[in-house]
Amino acid sequence: MATQTPKLNSPVNRESHLGKLRCALFTPNWPANETSNGIVTYVSVLEQQLRRDGHSPLVVTRAKSTAMRYADDAGVTQWSPCESVLSRISDRLTGIIAKDDAEQNCRRAGRGIAHALKQTGGDGAVNLLEMEESFGLARHVAQRVPFPVVVRLHGPWFLNGQANGVKQDKAFARRVKAEGKAIEAACAVTACSQKVLDTTREYYNLELPQAAVIPNPAPVYTSEMCWSADDAEEQTILFVGRFDRHKGGDTMLLAFQRIVEQFPDANLVFIGPDTGIRSQDDQVVNFAEFVAQHIDESVSQRINYLGKQTPSTIETWRRRAAVTVIPSTFDNFPYSALESVACGCPIVATRVGGIPEIILDDKTGVLVQPDDPESLAAGVGRILADRGLAAQLGAAAAEDSNQRFHPRKIAEQTAEFYRDVIAQWKAGT
Numbered sequence: 001m002a003t004q005t006p007k008l009n010s011p012v013n014r015e016s017h018l019g020k021l022r023c024a025l026f027t028p029n030w031p032a033n034e035t036s037n038g039i040v041t042y043v044s045v046l047e048q049q050l051r052r053d054g055h056s057p058l059v060v061t062r063a064k065s066t067a068m069r070y071a072d073d074a075g076v077t078q079w080s081p082c083e084s085v086l087s088r089i090s091d092r093l094t095g096i097i098a099k100d101d102a103e104q105n106c107r108r109a110g111r112g113i114a115h116a117l118k119q120t121g122g123d124g125a126v127n128l129l130e131m132e133e134s135f136g137l138a139r140h141v142a143q144r145v146p147f148p149v150v151v152r153l154h155g156p157w158f159l160n161g162q163a164n165g166v167k168q169d170k171a172f173a174r175r176v177k178a179e180g181k182a183i184e185a186a187c188a189v190t191a192c193s194q195k196v197l198d199t200t201r202e203y204y205n206l207e208l209p210q211a212a213v214i215p216n217p218a219p220v221y222t223s224e225m226c227w228s229a230d231d232a233e234e235q236t237i238l239f240v241g242r243f244d245r246h247k248g249g250d251t252m253l254l255a256f257q258r259i260v261e262q263f264p265d266a267n268l269v270f271i272g273p274d275t276g277i278r279s280q281d282d283q284v285v286n287f288a289e290f291v292a293q294h295i296d297e298s299v300s301q302r303i304n305y306l307g308k309q310t311p312s313t314i315e316t317w318r319r320r321a322a323v324t325v326i327p328s329t330f331d332n333f334p335y336s337a338l339e340s341v342a343c344g345c346p347i348v349a350t351r352v353g354g355i356p357e358i359i360l361d362d363k364t365g366v367l368v369q370p371d372d373p374e375s376l377a378a379g380v381g382r383i384l385a386d387r388g389l390a391a392q393l394g395a396a397a398a399e400d401s402n403q404r405f406h407p408r409k410i411a412e413q414t415a416e417f418y419r420d421v422i423a424q425w426k427a428g429t
Contacts, residue, residue, distance in 0.1 A: 021055040021415055021422075024117060026131030030061040030076060036273075036308065038216075038335045039132055039154050045217045046414065047075070049407035055415065058126060060113060079116035081108035102135060102175065110140025117145055128418050130190070133157075136178030139185050148187035148425040150418070153196055154332060155179070158203055159353070163330035164246035165278040180204045188421045190214050190414075192333030193354025210421075214413050215357070216333050218342040218405035226344040226398055227319050229391040235265045237380060238321035240314055240336050241328070243287045244275045247336075248327030248350065253295055253303070254373035255327070255380065260299050262377075263384050269317055270305045318343050322390065323383040329370050331355055338405060341365070344398030346390035348379040358405075364397035 025043045029035040032044035043059060050057045056075070063078035117126050127147050131138045132154045142149035158176045166172060183189060183204065189211040191197035201208055237256065241247035249272070256268045276284035285293070291300050309317075318324055324340045326349035331337070333354040340347050341358060347365035349355050359365035368379040383390050 021050065021418060022058065022125065022127050023050070023055070023418055024058040024060050024077070024120075024126045024129040026060045026113070026129065028061070028132075028134075030059060033311065036311075038333075041335045042154075042216045045219060045407050046411060049217060049411040050415070051075070053408075053411055053415070058120060060117065060129070060131075077116050077120060079109075079112045081105075081112045102171075103178070106135055106137045106140045106178070109137055110144060113137075113141045114144035127422050130418075133179045133182055135175060136180075136182040139178075139182040142185060142187070148421050150188045150190060150421060151183055151186035153183070153189065153191040153200055156183070156196075156200060159196070159199065159330055159332070160246065163328070164244055167282055180206075183208070186210075187425060188212070188417075190417065192216050193357045195354050195357065196332045212413075212417050214417065215405055215410060216335065216338055217407040217410035218338045218401045220402075220407065221343050221398075225315065225319075227346070227394050229387050229394075231319060232322050232390075233267075233320050234322055234387070235263060235267060235384065236321045237266060237268045237384075238317050238324045239268065239270045239272070239327075240317075240324070241272045241326070242275045243270070243272060243277070243290075245277050245329055247272070247331075248329055248370065249287070250277050250290060250294075251327045251329075251371060251373055251376055252325060253291060255325075255376035256303065257295055257299050258373060258377035259380055259384075260302060262381055266302065266384065268303045269321065270303060271307070271309050271314060271317065273308045274305075315339075315343070318345050322346070322387075323348060323380055325376070325380060326350065326355065327368075327370070327376050328352055328355070333358065338401070341397040342401040342405070344394040346383050346394045347397065348376065348383060350376075359397070360400065363393075364400050365393055 025047055027040050027043040029037055029040050032040050047057045047059055059076045061076065061078055063080045117129065120126055128150060129141065129145065129147065130150045130152055131141065133151050133156050138149055138151045156179050161172055183200065184206055189208050191211065191213050192215055194213045197211055197213055239249070239252045241249065243249035259266050274287040276286045277290060278284050287305060291303065318340060324345045324347050326334065326337050326347065328334065328350055329352065331353045337347065337349055337355055337358045341364060347359055349359050349365060349367055350370040351367040352370045356367060359367060361367040366379045366382060368375040
């Protein structure tokens, strides 16, 4: 079935689509408490709020075992790639022609997701699917389901891949092209940030009139769970994210070398997996190697690398740290920033992607230039030197997050937009 393109500005009979939604939300992993992934966190927070609002969201994730392939556990449908003799032959021919194994995998995944969703028929039939743009998978699903598929821009790869220093070879180009096709063919598009939506439009030369900016919902913390200057350790700096170029782990370490010159008692707590810094010759330098090569031994002794940690441990460190640092070279609408503002943490972050749409410079945090250790060190120094400023920024951040990113508000925006998409889909079929 061909995808439909809704004209969301055209008149619709709003009385016909004010009911509750049965929308499916695609996520690469599940449950949220077992993985560190922004998409998973987004789906978890949104799904819970939609359910509180009386909707019936369905989480769609890959099965962890064949036996659980189509199990529906508290609104979770699991899928596995669908294969038959004919489909394998077709996929193989497609792969040979396109010289792209990823295309074959997407076709199989598309069939599996569509088949799993069709198992939810009857009164629980899905009326809309939202999924990320990754690998262009959404296009293969949309061709096989009788309801609109909305692509949500969590990346895309032409931005994220470049930020992480991925080699821009033929495989890179094929993935970028596949994602562009999926975005163009989508019934509608949502984006976490205006910056990423505008950049995507420009890069692919697409108008995307059926697009809307709907921020990610922030978690809600009680006052006891929020940052307090009285409880924070005065000289502790926190970084949460992968050690790679994308999240700016290298810039954080180089900046800390400079920070210690002004604040000799400073400590850096580094939380996140070590995926390494990819060099121009495609070599990967891991955390320990980078520290040995670039950081003085006396400074390295003040770095506490904890690796991957649970969400509860991260929340504890956010409250303990004097400042949380987000030095990404690019980020769409990162939960590392969103969770930090919701928690009322003093934040120093880079002025890239959608981060300035989360953190308002000198109002709810401090923004600095990316890939610039000197600028980052200066920003962190401002917070460490002025606890009054830290408290002021943290309180403003928590209040602003509650007003703009509260799950209730984001769920309402999402539901309203999706009702329009469904109504226009029905009008066009």
